[in-house]
Amino acid sequence: MIFYKTEEEIELIRESCLLVCKALAHVASIIKPGITGEQIDREAEQVIRDHNAKPGFKGYRGFPGTLCISINEGVVHGIPTKREFQDGDVVSVDCGSFLNGFYGDSAYTFALGEVGDDVMDLLRITNTSLYKAIDTAIVGKRIGDIGFTVQDYCEKQHKYGVVRELVGHGIGKDLHEAPEVPNYGRRGRGPLMKEGLVIAIEPMVNLGKKEVRQSDDGWTIITKDKKPSAHFEHTIAVKKHKADILSDHVLIEEEIRKNAAVQEVAILV
Numbered sequence: 576m577i578f579y580k581t582e583e584e585i586e587l588i589r590e591s592c593l594l595v596c597k598a599l600a601h602v603a604s605i606i607k608p609g610i611t612g613e614q615i616d617r618e619a620e621q622v623i624r625d626h627n628a629k630p631g632f633k634g635y636r637g638f639p640g641t642l643c644i645s646i647n648e649g650v651v652h653g654i655p656t657k658r659e660f661q662d663g664d665v666v667s668v669d670c671g672s673f674l675n676g677f678y679g680d681s682a683y684t685f686a687l688g689e690v691g692d693d694v695m696d697l698l699r700i701t702n703t704s705l706y707k708a709i710d711t712a713i714v715g716k717r718i719g720d721i722g723f724t725v726q727d728y729c730e731k732q733h734k735y736g737v738v739r740e741l742v743g744h745g746i747g748k749d750l751h752e753a754p755e756v757p758n759y760g761r762r763g764r765g766p767l768m769k770e771g772l773v774i775a776i777e778p779m780v781n782l783g784k785k786e787v788r789q790s791d792d793g794w795t796i797i798t799k800d801k802k803p804s805a806h807f808e809h810t811i812a813v814k815k816h817k818a819d820i821l822s823d824h825v826l827i828e829e830e831i832r833k834n835a836a837v838q839e840v841a842i843l844v
């Protein structure tokens with residue numbers, strides 16, 4: 576069942592999403608080769624707790640961290656570890672918070688140091704696909720229009736692998752609500768989007784093939800061919816003419832520009 580949100584509820588979800596992005600912006604300011612996933616996880620948790628909120632993922636189905644940190648072939652759901660980030664790593668950082676009764680959810684993939692052109696292209700295309708998908712999230716369109724947009728751009732035009740097993744989702748009083756929001760699909764299919772629908776759109780796109788598997792740590796989803804993967808996520812509210820993006824990556828990108836160890840991921844037009 577889909578829970579449509581009131582304007583007041585959407586503002587509360589926005590607050591939760593902005594806190595997530597504040598935590599991710601803090602990550603953007605400190606992430607560099609030589610520091611560990613555990614370190615950025617601890618700092619992100621502190622940002623969230625300093626605002627009288629709770630980490631949205633910690634304890635969710637037993638997940639141990641505030642952040643999901645998925646490096647290189649890691650797609651999503653990576654656990655924070657003592658492994659030091661290395662020059663050339665691409666690091667997906669996914670964060671959730673629970674504030675005033677509502678969840679926020681957003682993710683960004685950071686390119687550390689010298690990342691190959693092919694991988695930077697993957698990041699740019701994946702990030703761009705997120706905004707193309709958001710453009711379709713308006714009243715009267717269907718969930719399949721979102722998936723079609725990501726799949727058409729990433730898979731058909733750019734020959735990347737779009738992950739099938741993991742999807743975006745409704746969000747509100749629960750972290751994962753109906754409907755599921757796949758990154759593949761057919762135009763005009765799936766649930767109709769109406770005013771008050773709040774969803775997390777999160778393309779997960781692989782440089783190589785689309786197939787993924789769970790790694791031996793029991794959490795991290797990795798690409799089967801071990802090629803890198805990218806992941807960007809916004810929480811949005813469906814509106815009549817243009818979706819309202821409740822999370823804010825500008826906060827993150829401002830910090831990236833100040834951090835010499837991280838490369839900016841441009842959005843292509």
Ligand code: MG
Pocket residue numbers: 669670671680681682777808
């Ligand atoms: Mg997320």
Ligand code: MG
Pocket residue numbers: 680681743744775777808
């Ligand atoms: Mg999500």
